[in-house]
Amino acid sequence: MVEVVNSSDQSSLPSKRSTSFLTDKYELTMLEAALADGSAQRNCTFEVFSRRLPNERRYGVVAGTARVIRAIQDYVFTEEQLATLDFLSESTIDYLRNFRFSGQVDGYREGELYFPYSPILTVRGTFAECVILETVILSIMNADSAVASAAARMVTAADGRPIIEMGSRRTHEYAAVTAARAAYLAGFAATSNMEASYRYGIPASGTSAHAWTLLHINEDGTPNEAAAFRSQIESLGLDTTLLVDTYDITQGVETAIEVAGPELGGVRIDSGDLGALTRRVRKQLDGLGAYNTKIVVSSDLDEFAIAGLRGDPVDVYGVGTSVVTGSGAPTASMVYKLVEVDEKPVAKRSRGKAMQGGAKKALRTHRTSGTAIEEIVYPFKGERPDCGKLNYTELSIPLMRDGEVIEGLPSLDESRDYLAAQLVTLPWEGLALSRDEPALNTRFLGFPAE
Known part of the structure; x- marks a missing residue:
């Protein structure tokens, strides 16, 4: 009934491309200042999360993870690009000329469900190499997750x-x-x-x-x-x-x-x-x-x-x-925030934009029937919380190590099947189309009391 073209898994993306200018100027000006005052090499952790679900939806879908990893790999500066950066010093331009991300990336796998404050993506490295990735990561994840959540x-x-x-x-x-x-x-x-x-x-x-x-x-x-x-x-x-x-x-x-x-x-x-x-x-x-x-x-x-x-x-x-267009929610409203500096938690305290400092992981608990109960967020280097007799799934997985992509990450079709299986785990009311509270609560354990 439907004519289908079966294509092999190929790509029309150029083999050599640069994603470095898919960014905002202030990331480069921060880099300039950090290189000047010596803070560029401080070990930092940045985190992608959403404070709320758009339009009071019950869940969100993580999408674009594979595209993010490819974008980080392709985050290099060409001589043509560098020639236009006349607002930067020569030393900063030299840094960018040799830039390659060498840090660590962990996060929810593509096709995973997420909820408010889920630690969707964790990027670790120096301040310099992590801060300039903000815009390209958010551009991809906000757009793709908005579409996938609506779809x-x-x-x-x-x-x-x-x-x-x-x-x-x-x-x-x-x-x-x-x-x-x-x-x-x-x-x-x-x-x-x-x-x-x-x-x-x-x-x-x-x-x-x-x-x-x-x-x-x-x-x-x-x-x-x-x-x-x-x-x-x-x-x-x-x-x-x-x-x-x-x-x-x-x-x-x-x-x-x-x-x-x-x-x-x-x-x-x-x-x-x-x-x-x-x-x-x-x-x-x-x-x-x-x-x-x-x-x-x-x-x-x-x-x-x-x-x-x-x-x-x-x-x-x-x-x-x-x-x-995300069916009324064209962005997933994800943010990319600095949460840790030299293993010390840092957190924004602005009204309406408060957050939990510190690098994080998460797991999801389940009943024996397979129905999900809640997400538990805990310190990245902390011990896994005791879930008692509940079944659980670790949500944060390694994606990049020392700037290299982890082998064996799920394919698009595998992620598609995974999402279908995760939707079945939601409580029945979590699949409703009406506006309401998130289907699962996100609970923080192991962090200092406010």
Whole structure:
């Protein structure tokens, strides 16, 4: 029913690229000052976390981890870039010329769930090498986690029916590629974006737009929908999906089956009251003997619209704008904060932005049924808390050591499967779409009392 392009796991990213200018100027000016006063080499720990979940959602999804690791590897300065940094001293430029991250990175694996104050990513090294990574890390994780968190809610609402990501035209051309990756991580079945398919090996899907039907007219200018359908079937086969709402939907369905026969793969509806239309179209298809012809729907769907169609005869959803923009939450609101200097905890105390100092790890406890209970955050170098008879999962894993990527990190498909398994562990109310408290509490143990 859906045409899929199976791509090998290749990448169109250049083999040699620089991510160093995906940054903010103040990171370089801080570096300049730190090199001047001798603080650049102080051992520091920075942490990525979120103080709250956007729009009072119940959980967030960690996404972009693999892209962050690649960005850190590619964080080098070219001579062309260095030549533009006329606000820096020669000694700082020499430091950047030879820069390679040599520190340690630990964090939640991609596809893990997170909650307020979960220590999602921990970066350790000198102040100089850690501070300049802030913007690129947050750019990736905020965007990807926002999309994945929204997409996971849509997958839950779809209740097992596949969703195709088709939002490329509703966002920046390169954001479309990484949004497709994040949506696939969250459980979407395919993407319309060819670059995402090529770069990440995501199944690609697509048939035709309304322009295809409109193209086919008779000599007198009247529509010839049958000609459009016939040509598409001759090119793509009976398993294709015909777009039947260019003119009159009832007539479009009748024409589709008249041309293709009852073995047509699917019909797509991209407008109107989708609930009422799908029921009517399903009845019409069955009446024409096309019992196995699937119904694909699109048209500004989000998790709430998908949930509203759960009782209707929809076989496949196509989602665009809402998923690539985070469905009302375009950022995950993650921050990158200094939490430890020379093994001494430091913490911001600003009103509304208070945080817990010190490097951290986390684990999640579970009942014997597998249902998650809470997250426990404890000192990075401290002993693991006693969980009693509860089962637990260590959430923080090594990602980089001495600037080198840990071997055997999960693939995109492995992370996708992992997320699907984690969603099942949430208490049933944690999967609700309504606004409420986070599904799990985050509890700190082993830190000095305030």
